[in-house]
Amino acid sequence: MSTNIPSDLKYVASHEWLRLEADGTVTVGITDHAQSLLGDVVFIELPKVGAKLAEEAQAGVVESVKAASDVYCPIAGEVVAINEALEGAPELANTDPYGEAWFFRIQPANPGDLAKCLDAAGYAAEIGA
Template structure:
């Protein structure tokens, strides 16, 4: 199985969530997702200031093979987006968990993270696909 850091939480729609020290969360797509997509050529991120509910469409990632919607794993207000992806969308392929993040949220309710999967649960769900 691809790289799946234990400190992150995962959505069944292949997004990861990292709780930051300041109480915000960072969201991106998993190594498994970027690998399945192939070479990423375009990323559309949500607008800063947008309020997203858990499960809302938050953007699009396009590759040479397909386009896929990105969903918000938890509810919150978009505080920042990764501008690097506008010029260098391939960063999602090379570093999905660090430089390839998509957006940062101020969560409405951090307890929603309890609904997400651990790394082990995510790996198991991917193996069942």
């Protein structure tokens, strides 16, 4: 099975990806590897806008036909947006994990925290891809 790991994103071992946006916010979603392990996603619970999340705090839940899995906040920050499209179409996590299926955006408490995250090669090594 080939795994899609875009080189322009950052990653964490708990299978979330991060993308720094032009406005300084960080978009977070689950990786292609995570969605393939889960199987068909049937429900996604997202954090509330305005929630202040610590690094590695639970930020939501993804439920699939196989299992439920927690989604973690890879860096500390405040949730500034959620992807409401996922509430009506959770299957987007399977079809477009790095595009339409982003989960939430945070304003990082410390933008330097991104430097601690894995690059594509580091994540590939982490998952044995």
